[in-house]
Amino acid sequence: MTTTTLSVENVTAAYSGIHALRGVSLSVSEGEFVALIGPNGAGKSTLLNCLSGVVRATGGSIKFNGAELVGTAPWNVSRKGLLQVPEGRQILANLSVRENLELGATALSGRKSAYTLERIQSLFPILAERREQRAGSLSGGQQQMLAIGRALMGGPRLLLLDEPSLGLAPVIVVQVFDALRALNAEGLTILLVEQNARQALNSTDRAYVIEQGRVVHEGDSETLAKDPTVIAHYLGQAKATH
């Protein structure tokens, strides 16, 4: 029997007068790896920020392990174990790698994390090698690993990722997604926002397609990857090469 980790119902949000979300509903079950794809400006990041409490939902309900999140301060959302790896990585450039990871543990606030420092360092060995270096001196891919490591230190029960492939070399993107799949295989529940729809659909169990603040398609990632409309809109290249 699967339990629902996240249940989003009819969530609306406005960003400086623009209706960024027009009633989004979706759910993520425990242990699932779910993707949220769609064009730029569709509201994907806004939705993640609503979940994290950084942007306030103007309507609807967000239930995390059964408890309502709308109106919860963002740091308290993180402390409940709903952790976001933000777009652009947002590591603390002037802090050391170790300090960035220690900061991540703030979100534990008494809970226990399944991810110890040793576990995270074995997942991303570079973080152990560069322990005492300024995080700003890391390459983009290493910074992304640090950002994921920082979130893992906070003991996620649901990990949100906002465009983890953004600005990374293809070979690094593969590494990052391998790590995410490994984490998911061990039981971590993940909700991923990606513009790289192919990569996202290849890695995840299920996906939602969001356009202009609404969910327009949903289903198994494998099925969606074969859906003609999805191919036409998001996987255009594949159609051309076949």
Next chain:
Amino acid sequence: MLAQQLLNGLVVGGVYALFALGFTLVFGIHHLMNLAHGAVFMTGAFVALYTVLAGLPLWLGFVFAILACGLLSILIEVTAFRRLRKSGEAEFGAIISTLGAELIIVTFAQIVSGSDVLRFPFETFPVEIFEFAGLRVTLLQLFMLVCSLLLMLILTYYLYRTPLGTRIRSVSGNERASVLSGVNPNTIYYQTFFLSGALAGAAGVLIGLSFNSIQFAMGEPFLLRGFVVVVLGGMGSIPGAMVAGLLLGMLQTLTAAYLPAGLTDAIIFSLLFVILLVRPYGLFGKETAGAMRAER
């Protein structure tokens, strides 16, 4: 004679450094200028003085001053900064609102003191003079030096060696990312403003004891010198504020000792401009300061 002046300058400079550290802490971490910092400093001297006048020991006055100034500084954060910060217009608005806070505190002190210059009773701090290698050092000077160095050490340890300090520096670097990691920024603001005020209060007591002339407007020249220290050391740089504070203290005693009276400020500011020509970001400032802010 020169060595003696340098020693005197070091003692005063340590206090400048304490004052400027508090100022630069808030500026460096929150990018906010607290123009009421001079009033907090003055409050420190007042609290210690009135504690002593009430018949209580000086050390208790020192403790009260540090606590009262820390709390006063938090009050300034809550009243003069918090709302502005939420509007996103804090940087200019806070100059006006903290100037207002300064005026209110100074006016209150003026009323309480009846505009008089107040003094600690004779021998509040034991007058003892040590001589070694031809230098004269008073017990008070030693106390000032030890206090300044000790507080600087504690602050550095707190900021760079404790988890709380890591959180303070992370909010400074990227508030949003820190919040996503579970940091409640309000508690960080409380801490930095408390530390900032506590340092100003300690500086106020030390200067009050040293010059033994306490009056409501004593914070103003310090605020101006505090600016010099912060700019000279590099905006928001903790080691910069320490070194620049010591330098300024020595410079001030030297110019006062060897040059005609009244030239001190002109020389201090001229030198500041010369240094900024060579090092536009100050002695310890980083060019990345601008980039850090863009990141927010």
